[in-house]
Amino acid sequence: MYTITRKKVLASGVIEMGILAPRIAKAHKPGQFLMVMNREESERIPLTIADSDPATGEVTIVFLEVGRSTIELGEDFKEGDSLFAVVGPLGTPTHIEPFGTVVVMGGGLGVAPIYPICKGLKAAGNTVVTIIGYRRKDLMFWHDKLAGASTETIVTTDDGSYGSKGFVTDALKALHDGGRAIDRIIAIGPPVMMRAVSNLTQPWGIPTWVSLNTIMVDGTGMCGGCRVEIGKESKFVCVDGPDFDAHLVNWDEMFARMKVYTAEERAAILANHECKLHLDNIKR
Amino acid sequence: MSETIDIAALNGVKEGEKKRPRSKEKRLEIACQTVEARVRNYDEVALGYGPAEAVAESMRCLECPKPRCVVACPVHIDIPTFIGLISRGKFSQAAEDIRQYNNLPSVCGRVCPQENLCEAACIVNDTNPKNPIAIGRLERFASDWQLTHDVRDAASVHKRPATGFKIAVIGSGPAGLSCSADLAKMGHSVDLFEALHKPGGVLMYGIPEFRLPKAIVQKEIEYVKALGVTVECNVVVGRTLPVKEVLDSYDAVFVASGAGFPNMMNIPGENLNGVYSANEFLTRVNLMKAWKNDSAGTPIRKPRKAVVVGAGFTAFDVVRIALRLGAEEASIVYRRSREEMPGRGEEIEHSLEEGAKFVLLTNPVKYLGDENGFVRGVVVQKMDLGEPDSSGRRRPVPIKGSEYEIECDLVVVAIGQTPNVLIPSNLPGLATRWGSVIKVNRESYMTTVPKVFAGGDAITGAATVILATRAGREAARSMDAYVRDPARNWNPPA
Ligand SMILES: Cc1cc2nc3c(=O)[nH]c(=O)nc-3n(C[C@H](O)[C@H](O)[C@H](O)COP(=O)(O)OP(=O)(O)OC[C@H]3O[C@@H](n4cnc5c(N)ncnc54)[C@H](O)[C@@H]3O)c2cc1C
Ligand SMILES: Cc1cc2nc3c(=O)[nH]c(=O)nc-3n(C[C@H](O)[C@H](O)[C@H](O)COP(=O)(O)OP(=O)(O)OC[C@H]3O[C@@H](n4cnc5c(N)ncnc54)[C@H](O)[C@@H]3O)c2cc1C
Ligand code: SF4
């Protein structure tokens, strides 16, 4: 069970993997995630389902090596190996209906999770304008795949080595200021990027949705470890989300809760692997 | 099953001899790890009887012809018979006898509140007060003996021929396990689905290793599998497998999804780092093995000063784990008094011995955080006891102006769990109470949806292992009748 069918390094520290999980591949809807356990005593880590094929029973994940579990998964596991546990699809699927024009934004690693969403929105008859941003040209991946799933695609790089120079928020602002009618915005990426999008669009009054990536344990609504305040109410990201109205998220609390295990995580990385972090690849 | 136990050497009764019960003697205490040793490890605290002790204790039983203990036992284990078998040195046979009534004897022998059930009813209390037969310890002894000395051959269990009926069981806690085992013995084909990566429910993720070793739970589960039950983990019914698909593929379905949703108090500061629900804290430590800090991948915060809110089973387990994680101080904060504590006597005693503090008639009102969003203290309020409430216990009333602060770097909220709404919200027509507790007919365990049955914490809210085990067993009987004659007039719940 849960055999790794493919493994490809997309960019430094960014890995794409195919996993055999027929039940998940069959049930998957855009916006959902799964929990992976590398080995019997590993932690359960949430990763978005970036693609699925019910015919072959495969699901695709794309992840960044940032800490103990993701480095272990990226470095110690190869094609043909099996994972101890994979459970999903979890979370409430992204709300998809004919909205009109939807801008879907992916920052860094967030490029992968938006792929099924773009596909779903397009199939529902929307005009899908995709804005994807990377740090540098050599860190780019899946831009062709995203272009295929969108009506229009804008690529940004921080240093201007490909596409337009700047952040995804710059591209969004240009689009909006240019008079483009936008009915909905969906943004997925590092929390700083999602908060920046949220702050930008709040005055515009355009419905904006983000996919929160809090720390999780079970991913099934049983522990409350993933809870975050949304519109003055505590919500469990793994079951009530991960998609939420960006303008209702208590971002300060979200940022604080992401740091709860920083000390323990650092210790685990130092104890288990040569310090080979790719943190510079994440858009923070 | 052959056993060569020198019963004469153990002072038991030989076959054919008459037993002279020694009920006047004191009940044999169980050996425990010393307090100093156990707060530094996660090994089982109560060590269990050896054969000599078990035989000696069994010799106290009067083997009553009209045993009150059996009436008090929720699953009506034939207690005098199994105790009689122990006194005759037939340990594995004693376990096999218990198994006719209870599919999880090694578990129940450890975690059942016997002091309120069989042992409270034992007639020996009348003449030798506070010295009932140690029924739970004997149950544990016999069953552990069988698990370690006799590789139980599930094939030798009297199983009826295959019926051809297919039954799905959702959730692998005591209710699901017990129902699956009985259905398999009846000859049905049973698929058991579990959301987590290990079967066992609360037995695996909730109750800590030092009260219920996980190796014991897994042995009990191996036995259920050996009966022919297929256990598939990592299947969240309602997500991985649509509820409708399960309904369409099976002749009957048993929902045993437990009560896994953690209640919180919704007071200010509850989302600070370092404030956990009991479920998260316990899951990290027990299921994810965060206590093995060298090998396990899941982290846990090591407390210096821990505050645990609540006083049920869960709260005592949490406070004892906090002490094992090295807390200098670990307190139970409870809004009523010692008398009203719902936890088991033994757990309360063990917690106190291990150094837990009780802050009674006190309730948290808000949590205080530091500049990084970590909890640094809790503001509590003193309470008075007023008139009795619906539970019959006196209602706590806040005392105005009595607030004060307790310093802490870890808070665990252990004020109860309710059932998860995933299955009810994905099963149209399923009637519930309060939106999550599934309604059933208390005799047939049938829900308002045809061919769907439910039991355990899912129909009661958080209760006990033995009640869940009983529900599983009684539901199995009713489901067996249902699949054979689904057209009969089945009474759904009112
Ligand atoms: C619903 C959801 C979907 C996700 N999808 C993806 C995905 O498709 N691809 C992907 O690469 N990652 C994804 N993540 C994040 C991923 O789960 C974390 O990167 C992973 O758990 C880190 O584990 P680790 O042991 O390798 O690192 P750790 O040692 O746990 O952490 C290392 C560093 O990463 C940070 N970190 C820890 N947890 C998270 C988190 N949840 N999000 C961001 N940073 C974190 C820590 O603060 C620390 O600085 C998702 C998270 C959620 C909740
Ligand atoms: C910390 C703690 C200590 C306790 N101590 C004691 C004690 O000492 N003595 C005692 O008698 N009782 C004790 N209890 C109570 C007892 O454990 C429960 O009453 C009992 O486990 C209930 O059994 P159950 O089978 O109904 O549910 P659970 O044991 O909760 O099992 C339900 C299972 O269903 C699974 N599930 C849920 N939803 C789905 C889904 N959609 N698809 C697939 N699977 C699903 C869950 O993952 C879980 O494994 C304690 C409880 C806790 C939390
Ligand atoms: S009531 Fe007590 S003495 Fe009588 S059979 Fe039960 S355990 Fe033995």
Ligand code: FES
């Ligand atoms: S991760 Fe446990 S409830 Fe969400």
